[in-house]
Amino acid sequence: MDNKLLEEIKSKLINILPTESEIDTGFYGVKFYRRNNAENTHTCIQCPCIIFVANGEKYTHISNENFIFKKGYYNITYIDYPVSSHFYNISKDNPYLSIYMPVDRNIITEIIQNIHHIPNTVFKGISENKADNKLLAAYSRLIDLYNKPDEISFMAQLIIKEIYYRILSGPVGADLKALYTFGSQSNKIYQAVEFIKNNYKEYLHIDDIASKVNMAPSTFFRNFKAVTMISPLQYQKKLRLYEAQRLMLSKKYTVSDAAYTVGYESITQFTREYKKLFHSSPVRNIKEIINGKV
Structure with missing residues (x-):
């Protein structure tokens, strides 16, 4: 991996994101992220995506395991996961920088036709791989495209497809073909x-x-x-609880309304399972998140 090229990508993202923010580029769901704050924990249902980290580290808890999204690596999430994430050792002068792309099944299906080996085994629904120089170069050109609006309509698809090609030519190609076969x-x-x-x-x-x-x-x-x-039922439970948390945060649902909306019949059971997952009651947890204490 070319460290000089990686530093160029970092500089380009900092120029586009001078403060802590996120930018939706408007092409193929690509987003640029900058985070300066290392304190708060973020929870969500992570849709299938590819995240390339240009600087910093993000610690992500998925199911019962911890993953570190490191500088110079790309991480692929193959399925929807309830996740909690937080950042370490980042600041205004050393921010977390990343490029997010939702997984495009149509592009993957088009490219993997040339992959002949299909493993008939299962694999974890998340993987981490080091970006090689060709992939770094493609990401660098993708960032450049943001400042060239006249070229986006034609070039965006080509660069996005190249990124997928570089990734699928690596160790995850056969696994992704199996996933979609x-x-x-x-x-x-x-x-x-x-x-x-x-x-x-x-x-x-x-x-x-x-x-x-x-x-x-x-x-x-x-x-x-x-x-x-x-397990399947634990997966279902986490989907329910993460969605309930989202409803209380973003939609201002009451505890009972959130519980019933996601399928619980007992508020007592909902509160008990919520506290077990998030380590505090629903009301307290939402207040802590709003006040930046989680």
Whole structure:
């Protein structure tokens, strides 16, 4: 990895983001991020995406594991994950800088046609890889494009496709092809995740989900946990609780309204499970987030 090129990318992002902020570039969902504050924890449902870190480090807790998004690395999230993240050792003079891209299944499907090996095993739904010089160069040109609005309509797609090509030519290519190849073990788990995500408010039974994706219950449970790092019902529970937190924060829902909206029938159960996950009651947790104490 060319450190000089990485420093150029850092400088370009700082010029575009002189203060702590995020910018939606307007092309293909690409966003530029700058964070100066290392204190607050951020929770959300992380959609499938590619995050390239140009400077700083982000510590992310997914399921029961911790991941470090490091400078010069790109991280791919293959499925929707409830995540909590925070930053360390960053400041105004040494900010966290990153480029976010939502996973575009159409572009991936187009490129992976030339990948012939399809592993019939499952893999974690998140990976971290070091960016090589060719990928760094593509990211650098992507940043340049932000200041060239006349070129965006033609060049954006080409550069985005090149970034995908560079990534898929690396170690994750075969895994991504498996994920999007109907009938593979990974694709079955992907389908199951999509089903739970779309029906998380409902009562779900593992045997029914396993049947929908043509897997024996024991095999389904084992493979689901290998990908998501938690069980199907734990995954559903986290989707519910993270969405409830979002509703209370951004939509000003009451505790009871949030609980019922995400599928709970008992406020007592909701409060108990919320406190277990976020380490404080719903009301206290929301106040702490608003006051910047979490």
